[in-house]
Amino acid sequence: MARDPKYDILFEPIQLGPKTLKNRFYQVPHCIGAGSEKPGMQAYHRGMKAEGGWGAVCTEYCSIHPESDDTSRVSARIWDEGDIRNLAVMCDRLHQFGALAGIELWYGGPHAPCMETRATPRGPSQIASDYELNIFPRYMDKDDIAAVQQMYVDAAIRAREAGFDIIYVYGAHAYLPFQFLSPFYNRRTDEYGGSFENRARFWRETLIKVREAVGDDCAIASRFAVDHLLGPISIEYDKEGARFVEYCDDLVDLWDFTVGDIAEWGQNAGPSRFFEENHEKPYSGQIKPSNHTNKPVVGVGRVTNPDTMVAIIRSGQFDIIGAARPSISDPFLPKKIEEGRLDDIRECIGCNQCISRWEIGGPPLVCTQNATAGEEYRRGWHPEKFHPAANREKSVLVVGAGPAGMECAMVLGKRQMSAVHLVEAEREIGGCVNWISLLGHSDGKPNLHRGTARGLGEWKRIVNYRQIQLDKLRNVEVHTNSRLSVEDVFTYGAEIVIIATGCRFATDGLNAATHAPIEGADATLDWQLTPDEVVKGTKQIGKRVLVLENEGYFMGASVAQKLAGEGHEVTLVTQAKEIAPYMEYTLEAPMLHRDLHRLGVDIHVYTMIEKIEPGVCHAYNIWNPAHKLRFEVDSVVLCTARLSNDELYRALKADKPRLEREGIEAVYVIGDASAPRMIVDSIFDGHRLAREIDSPNPEMPLPFIRERRLWGDSGNEDYLAQLRNTADVALA
């Protein structure tokens, strides 16, 4: 199929200083957990996007010196020859596919605690970080300023040597250059503080010095948060934001605009729960149309729709479509637009699971929609290539079409198994996503700050994408409204059976904290509910509701939001130190807290329920059980333990002779039915099994490459040979 001419504009090249960007698809700097010390993961994750058609692909934030160390969060580093060598692998791979390589030179100041290097970060004023705990910078005198500027220059020279085409001076997310520019950080009284020009001086000088060093060979870019979102106490897009762009316009070849800072980074990497596509338009999208710049501009906003991309460029909002998350979800987005395969695009759902891993500090990124993100090198997985399974003559029955089942059946289909039947008990495929995507709303009113609870509707894309792919696969049949019994499975005629029957919420208050049920908890009664019952509306809910949140992610809080939004008086109780702790990592917490407080939800932390009676819940403070609390409520929602629906799996496994008689060679269990987990992990589980369905023991994941130093050896030969034979990624 051919490209629709209306998308031609997305494929027009544009000049960035001495470099030509071949199209308007630009992967802006974003974290993946690779840095310079996992060069394989770095090069192959980035390379996949280049292969998928992105015109430029950048590193994550890249430390210019040991004084800028964010451990345990993973940044790239360009401190020495070894880093040049490691990052050059990424550059080479990008160039192989015709993409430009970008590097985001970063100095964090007090936001980077230096837990590995034990160095002392410097800053414009001695004010502790508003992001980190108890980290103060050393005040920079003129010598310090010169020294740090030299760090940028030296890093830029190393970057050029590594092969980078675009070199950033990174002043978004409230890192050092922004700390000088913004009066929120800069209390100086010398020529680097006070007036606008003084505060801009550090950044401007740095740009001049970097340009002088490498500007003939490389495009000089600067990432700038045009609005700090703190109002007049800091930078505002239509005041000093626009002014700064004009002031330094002559020094950059490319502007990369964002909003916000690192302390509330979710205002920029906005989750779909609170922000719609192109949500930065009122800020970063105003600079170019108001004629503050003559240079190319790239900006973001979780844009996944090609028509939105066209509109953004045509309207003059940006010249180049920046993307982090949409490029993780679908590295082949540009190619699919080019080839007219729009319905094959795997749209980002804005869950921020990818980001959560970086926030936790250490783990590789993941992606709900794209299970191959982060696995390109260490497992050789390619999002668009699936080599035929060695045992493809076998037929497969997948029971349950939730996230794990859909993914598994899809990948098995793409691996050319002779016949795959995906059988679902409900009328529609999608499993838990069908009701979970109905959550996330409250009362529809905006928060005091940016971010209105707009619901998890975009999470439904998990189902939409897989539905389309399953429809296209001739060797996959999907049957709904069919609940299979053990007998049905035994006689189905499949050689391989995969159970993906999901999980359910405990009805007796069983929870991870006490490992026991709660006295009086019984969600089979009509005044007690599990979260799915709240969404499905099967029970009446009284005016006063207590939600016991014991799960750790979004479920309890989302139920509280919904009920409070509908006018209930909600009490939200957790034994943890905060509600929905995982939502800190997905950057959803600040907006969630604002919404819950605005709605008047009564939140109690460190609190455990010990007894539930009609009309009242008895609780205690976990630090002193004698400190009792009483909540008078009409209904109770138990968001506690989840239990695998594994009865079918256990019954099959219990009768091995029967399995043998019926010709069933293997029975596997995946997703929540194996162990309740987050959706991203269920999809991964189904994907992995399908990728390895022809390995000697599919139940046991194959080893993956660990990028580590082996004592006395400097190579990666362990597993590499084995992986080369089966990887869909051509490993060097």
Add this chain to the structure above:
Amino acid sequence: MKILVCVKQVASLDEEFELGGDGLSVDPEFVEWELNEWDSFALEAALRLREQIGASGDEVVVATVGAEVAEDGLLGCLARGADRAVRVWDESLASADVLVVARVLAAVARREQPDLVLCGVQSSDAVNGATGTALAGLLALRRVAVVKRIEPEPEGRALVVERELEGGLLERLRVKLPALLTVQTGIFEPRYATLRAIKQAREKPLERLGPGELGLSPEELSGHAGARLVALRPPERGEGAQLLDGSADRIAARILELVRERVG
């Protein structure tokens, strides 16, 4: 009770396709074949009736007029529970129209002597909606079209059927057997075949016959054609939409221009 279900393997096209060199067909590269959706419901109705009436010697036979590509559809029907399949074809049937197909199916029906013939209301590719009714005419069978519901009478010699009319009106009729019904979609939820049933379908009888073996000569058949396809082409595209952009003032001015140009 013997039920004959007449089915068709229909062409399903990609969004983009090209016509074949003869200008009378779609280039096979862009065509996928599947069992006609209405026939799937007709088969389901047959299988359910057989289950309801449940006497020994009951048989559900599927028949089609189609090239080899139609065998997939027949196997699917056998997998879902049909007992036997019959496919009639030779090159002389390549340009068969509705009446010719009905004549061939009539020959199959005379051979089978079913108590009930079920057809789908129409096919999704040719959309004539005529084959079933023509078949009934040729066999001089009682017939009801667009049936939404079938209930067998206890003795099994008649059926009570409902058909759907405009405005949600339902017509209830009692039909004595033998009869022919054309079945509407949604009559029942069609069952699907398990992997085992799909494998076992290959062991069920699938007869391949030429029209000659049914006593039909090519001259006889072509003589009964009601219509002949002379051309196949995509509809002409309209002018399309023109996008106006710019400021509100500019767009308003342009709209005024266009209205003056077009309306005068």
